[in-house]
Every structure is written in C-alpha cells, then in structure tokens.
Amino acid sequence: MTSILTNSSAMSALATLRNINTDLANTQDRVSSGYRVGEAADNVAYWSISTTMNSDNKALNSAKDALGVGAAKVDTAYAAVESSIEVVNEIKAKLVTASETSTDKDQIQLEITKLQEQLSAVAQAASFSGENWAISGSNTGTSGTVVDGFIREDSGSVKITTAEVTLASIAMFSTLSADGAGEGGILGTVMDIELTSGSSQTDIDGFMDDVETALSSLTDAGAVLGALTTRIDLQDDFASTLSDAIESGVSRLVDADMEEESAKLSALQTQQQLAVQSLSIANSSSQNILSLFQ
Template sequence: MTSINTNTSAMTALQSLSAINNSLDETQNRISTGYRVGAASDNAAYWSIATTMRSDNKALGAVEDALGLGQAKVDTAYTGMTAAIDVVDEIKTKLVAAREPGVDKTKIQSEIKELQGQLTSIASSASFSGENWLSIGTGIAAGTKNVVASFNRAADGTVSVGTIGVDTTKTKLFDTDNTNGILDGARTGTTVVSTLALTGATTDAAISTMISDVDEAIGLMTTAASNLGAAKSRMDIQSEFVSNLRDSIEKGVGTLVDADMTEESTRLKALQTQQQLGVQALSIANSSSQSLLSLFR
C-alpha cells in the first residue's frame, strides 16, 4: 500500500543512516583519541584492567626513581670504602717499614698521621642525599637502610612494596657516638686504626700487634665493600627488570585499549561511503511520494 501518511521506505532509510552516523562518530572518536576503549562505557572490563595497570605502572616509575637514588647512595659508600681500603693499605705498609732497624719511627708517624686525616676526610665526604653510611654519629644510629625495590600486586588485589636492605653497622668506618666503627673502634690487639701512633720507644712487638690489627680492619672493610658491591649489583639488576616490566605493562595495556589505526582508517572510508549512499537512499525514499502527484493530474 502506498500512503502519504506513512513513508516506510524513508523510515527504514533514516534508521539505517542514523546507525551509520553513530558508527562513523565512534570510528572518528577512536581515530582522534587513539583508543579503542577510552571510557568504561566502551568496555567496562578492559577499561578497569587498563586503569589499574596504568596506576601500577606509575607506582613502578616511583620504584625506578627510588632504585636510582639507592644506587647512588650505595655507589657513594662503595667508592668511599674502596678509597679507604687503599689508605689503610698504605698505613699497613708504613707500619711494616717501621719494623726495619734504624728507621726513624717519628717520621713514619708523620706520614701515618696524614693518612689517618685522609681516612676521616673520605668517610665524612661519602655522603649522598643527606645519608652517610661510612661515618655515623650525632644521634644518627647505624642500622639497616632499606631501598624501595619493587611494587607487587597479589592475585587477591593486595599490594606490597619490596625493599633491598644494607646493614650500615657493618659498613661504618667511624661512629662518633659509640666509637665502635671499623677504624675508630679497638681491634683484637686493642689498636685503634684512626688514632694509632708510633714513637721512638714503640717496640717491634707493639708494631707487630698494630700490623695485625690494621690487617683485621682491612679484612672487615673488604667484607663491607663486598656487601656494598653485591647490593649495588642487585639494584642494577632490579632497576633493569623494573624498566622492562614497565614496558611490558604498557604494551599489555595498549593491546587492550589502543585502536588499530589501519583498521579504523579502513572502516572510516567504508562508513563514509555508506553515509553517502544512506543520504542518497533517504533522498530517494522522500521523493517517492512526489510521484503520487502525477496520479491527480
């Protein structure tokens, strides 16, 4: 039946054109934003996952920064420790030389005193961001210094922060509060490396005890340097892992929500063509009722 009140063809063409326009708007939005899932209404599950993972990735960025700061602190302490080992080696060499008959021990003591001053300077200078792991004192107690190393999300959604610890009780060379550092504390033979002194009356036996105690201090410093080196190596590995993990998470989020621009551009061309045909079809449907006028002429 042909009716002037109800144009079924025009209604069908209009519905089709409206659907095409909606799809065209959606495609253009994806192209302009670059996202296939840009809001919860697009895909609630994917949007929720992507939002959570983006938040975690920001936290990992903070972890990466914390690791960089921790690496700098460890590296500063390690550099100071190795420099101090070299100086204590020199002190041991001077003490060995003092065992030679006829040697002027007071002159050797002058050299040792300068080396002891260098040790104090090294330890006090090995500071980064207000922290010194070689020289403790003025109310700053030695203990485990923790560096943020990871951000973890368990299967049940709970989060936790992992750390790498460095025990400064084993790295401190000086402790002005307790005088029990490696260099300002008494060793087995009661020698204090930072204050030992030779005089003309110092016996060979006493020098031998000093040499033994200085060697003990070198052993403790070597162990401390090894611990610092191991911590630095672990932080380097963790830092690289966190960087790679952030890249993997970003890639995974992109797979969930990013738009395929090649696919979207192809769809855009097809929808633009459909839109033109839809407009043409609606125009034809609207004009079909005009043919009824010829019946009344």
C-alpha cells in the same frame, strides 16, 4: 499502499542513516584518539584492567627512579670503602717501615696521623642526599635501605619492596669526635695507632694485626656493597622489561587497530553517502503522488 502521512521507506532509511552515523562517530573517535577502549562505557572490564595497570606502571617507573637514588648511595659508600682500603694499605706500609730499628718512628707517626685524618675526611665526604652510610651514628636506623620495586599481590594489596644492608657491617666509623676524627666502626682501632720513639716491635705487630683486621672488614664491606650494586642493576633491568611488558599488554586491550579502523572509516563514509541518497529517494516518493492529481 502509498500514504502521505506515513512514509515507511523514509523511516527505515532514516534509522539506517542514524546507525551508520553512530558507527561513523565511534570510528572517527578511535582514529583520532588511537584508543579502542577510551572510557568505561566502551568496555568496562578492559577499561578497569588498563586503568589499574597504567597506575601500577607509573608506580613501577617511580620505583625505578628511586633505584637510581639508591644506586648513587651505594656507589658513594663503595667509593669511600675503596678509598679507605688504599689509605689503610699506606698505613700498613708505614708500619712495615717502622719495623726497621734505624727509622725515626716519630716522623713515621706524622705520616700516619695525616693518613688517619684522610680516613676521617673520606668518611665525612661519603654522603649522598644527606645520608652517610660510612658513619653509622649519623643514621637514625640500623639499616640502609634502597627502594627496588613495586608489587601488586594476588589479594589486590600493593607494597613497596626494598633492599637493605646493615650499616654496622659496612660503616667505617660509628661517630665523629668534636674535632672531626672518626671513632669506632671498622676503622676505630686504626685511628688508635700511635707510634712513638719507644714503640717496640711487639707494639708494631699489634698495630699490624689491627690494620689487617680493618682491611678484612673493609673488604667484606666492599663485597656487601658490590653485591647490592649487582642486585640494583638487575632490578633496574627487570623494572624496564616489566614496564615495557605492562605497557604492551595494556596496548593490546585498549589500543585501536588503525589499519582496521581506517578501512572501517572508509566503508562507513560510503555507507553514509548511500544512506543519504536512499533517504532522499524515499522522501521523493511522496511527491510522486502529486502526478496522480494532474
């Protein structure tokens, strides 16, 4: 039966066209944005996971940037330790020279004094971004810290991880005197060396013991800083790898397969044209009834 009030064919064709237009709009959106899951309505679970992981990845990248600051602090402290070892070795050589009875110990002391001043200058210069690990008294805490990571635990809580080093074990000096001379710390006894014309070999041997102890402590400090540098480098590499892995994992969840979407877009455009043609044919069927009244 043909009715001029209800055109079932046209209604069916129109419903098909609407569905095709909806699918076409979704596909075009995926092609233009590159996302298969661009908002929560697309896939609640995947959207939730990707949003959380993208946030964590940004935090991880920030921690990676902080590693650069930490590495600079460690490198600065290590440079100070390395330079101090060279200066202390020079003081050691002067003391060996002073062991010769014919030498002028007062003149040698003048050289040692300049080397002691150099040690103080090195310690004062070993500052990065207002933090000086070479002088423990300039820090409010007892540990030097370096941010090295960001962790999301199984419980869902997050935390920042840090690498720490005890400043007292690496600090060249504890404090600086009013005139800028270093006091206490690893090099405190070296700063107390003072030769005079009346200094005996026993005095010189005592100074040599102080120098050897200081060199041993400086070597240990350099080892601590070197190990921390190695950890920072490893953590930096790991953070880069982890960030790439997170980004790749999120991509698998939410990124659109452009080859698939491109093929789907072409197919839907063809279906749209056919649906429009079908609707046109269905609408024209009512007009054919006019021929029955001619």
